[in-house]
Amino acid sequence: MKHPPVVVGIDGSPAADVAIMWGAQEAASLRSPLHLVHAVERGSAPSQAGEIVYKAVAQARSVAPGTPIDTHIESGSPSAALVKASGTAGEVVIGSRGLGVMIGALVGSTGLDLAANARCPVVVVRPDLGSTTGVRVVIGYDGSPASDTALDFGLDYARRHDLAVRVVAAHPSGTSLHQITEDELREAVHSRDGQDAELVYITGHPAEHLLRLASDAALIVLGARGRGGFAGMLIGSVSQTVLHHADCPVAIIPAAAIGG
Numbered sequence: 001m002k003h004p005p006v007v008v009g010i011d012g013s014p015a016a017d018v019a020i021m022w023g024a025q026e027a028a029s030l031r032s033p034l035h036l037v038h039a040v041e042r043g044s045a046p047s048q049a050g051e052i053v054y055k056a057v058a059q060a061r062s063v064a065p066g067t068p069i070d071t072h073i074e075s076g077s078p079s080a081a082l083v084k085a086s087g088t089a090g091e092v093v094i095g096s097r098g099l100g101v102m103i104g105a106l107v108g109s110t111g112l113d114l115a116a117n118a119r120c121p122v123v124v125v126r127p128d129l130g131s132t133t134g135v136r137v138v139i140g141y142d143g144s145p146a147s148d149t150a151l152d153f154g155l156d157y158a159r160r161h162d163l164a165v166r167v168v169a170a171h172p173s174g175t176s177l178h179q180i181t182e183d184e185l186r187e188a189v190h191s192r193d194g195q196d197a198e199l200v201y202i203t204g205h206p207a208e209h210l211l212r213l214a215s216d217a218a219l220i221v222l223g224a225r226g227r228g229g230f231a232g233m234l235i236g237s238v239s240q241t242v243l244h245h246a247d248c249p250v251a252i253i254p255a256a257a258i259g260g
Contacts, residue, residue, distance in 0.1 A: 003032035004090035004120075005070070008060075009082050010038045012052040015095025015127035020059045022125045022249060023093035028064035029160045032090055036060065036071045039081040049073050079114045086118040091153075091251070093123045096243060115224050118254045121153055123219075125249045134218030134248050136164035140210055141188065143180040146223025148188070149253045154221035155194050157251075161218065165197035168213055170206035207242050214246060221251040 008023035010016045020036070027034040036056045040049045053071045060069055074081035078094075086092050094114075115122055139154035141147045151167065158165045169185045182201050189197050202209045214220050220242065243250055
């Protein structure tokens with residue numbers, strides 16, 4: 001079976017360099033092709049774009065020498081180029097800070113919000129995480145379709161990389177709306193052969209608990225929009241807290257990735 005490609009947004013920045021390394025390792029693990037996408041906005045020099053792509057291919061090959069690599073230079077904004085690429089991708093990987101692909105591209109100041117519109121999971125890698133290693137995958141779960149996909153994605157990643165799994169169900173205090181029970185959490189995880197996963201059921205501020213419980217994580221996985229504790233992760237302060245302060249890459253499942 002042919003696996004969909006891992007897409008990496010590149011722009012020549014240190015953040016993109018780390019995203020290339022992470023994405024190349026992920027493509028090799030999945031036995032998927034790697035697609036490197038560079039967006040050229042109006043006024044950019046074509047020669048610079050060629051140099052950025054050439055360097056990115058060399059970096060990727062140094063990490064995953066046997067992985068097929070394809071490159072695309074698109075006109076327009078990084079968000080638009082990556083949303084387009086996400087239509088046939090297994091996941092999109094970006095650096096959280098760069099010349100074009102920045103935190104702002106995720107939380108809505110660009111007009112085309114990548115995290116809301118991408119049609120596959122989006123992995124955000126910070127540029128200072130090159131040497132960081134973790135021992136587990138931490139998954140935020142609230143029973144929503146997006147968090148079901150997050151559970152699938154996180155469990156698969158953990159199996160491929162021989163990592164432990166911690167699934168966190170957060171229930172904000174002061175409301176009984178859409179509260180997931182401990183039995184529902186256990187059923188969701190065990191039905192996906194996650195019997196070895198650690199289940200954590202907490203009440204309080206989702207971002208604070210998630211960051212505390214992910215201090216030794218290799219990856220955090222969240223649904224972009226949920227029905228309960230992890231709702232609105234990418235619209236406002238909660239999302240910015242996780243993306244700015246997580247000590248590991250963060251995978252977001254956009255609503256559009258599950259037909260939402």
